[in-house]
Amino acid sequence: MSKIKSDEILALVSAAKAGFEKAYAPYSNFHVGAAALTASGKIVKGCNVENASYGLTVCAERNCLAQGVISGEQVFKALVVYTNQEKLTPPCGACRQVIVEFLAPDALVMAVNHNNNKKQWTVNELLPDAFTPKDLLEK
Numbered sequence: 498m499s500k501i502k503s504d505e506i507l508a509l510v511s512a513a514k515a516g517f518e519k520a521y522a523p524y525s526n527f528h529v530g531a532a533a534l535t536a537s538g539k540i541v542k543g544c545n546v547e548n549a550s551y552g553l554t555v556c557a558e559r560n561c562l563a564q565g566v567i568s569g570e571q572v573f574k575a576l577v578v579y580t581n582q583e584k585l586t587p588p589c590g591a592c593r594q595v596i597v598e599f600l601a602p603d604a605l606v607m608a609v610n611h612n613n614n615k616k617q618w619t620v621n622e623l624l625p626d627a628f629t630p631k632d633l634l635e636k
């Protein structure tokens with residue numbers, strides 16, 4: 498597991514909570530925020546954005562990483578997911594694949610809730626034997 502400073506974790510949790518406050522989830526009423534620490538030390542955030550055409554919903558984690566890419570960042574050191582659920586929210590399968598694209602296998606992914614309960618994984622624990630950009634290089 499790559500080491501992230503405790504003040505960076507605090508800042509990530511606070512940004513993920515700010516993302517959570519912006520969630521657009523009128524259909525599920527399941528609000529999610531996410532924040533990521535970029536390789537250059539910036540923090541980007543996201544929230545889930547649902548749609549009347551339910552399948553078009555985009556999770557907080559993917560919106561967060563897309564926001565990072567839009568702001569010029571393509572490498573992230575950690576990702577935090579914030580919900581107000583007693584049971585901590587792990588990234589869904591689609592998000593795990595996108596996380597693998599932009600975070601190293603030993604990077605930190607953490608779920609946190611309104612009670613400050615926390616659970617953490619490495620990227621590799623969330624999606625072992627992932628299909629990655631490297632798999633595209635083989636002929």
Ligand SMILES: O=c1ccn([C@H]2C[C@H](O)[C@@H](CO)O2)c(=O)[nH]1
Nearest residue numbers: 525527529545556557587588589
């Ligand atoms: O890790 C997760 C899990 C779910 N959701 C969203 C998708 C949908 O809007 C709602 C319920 O699945 O929560 C996320 O944003 N991240």
Ligand SMILES: [Zn+2]
Nearest residue numbers: 556588589592
């Ligand atoms: Zn997801």
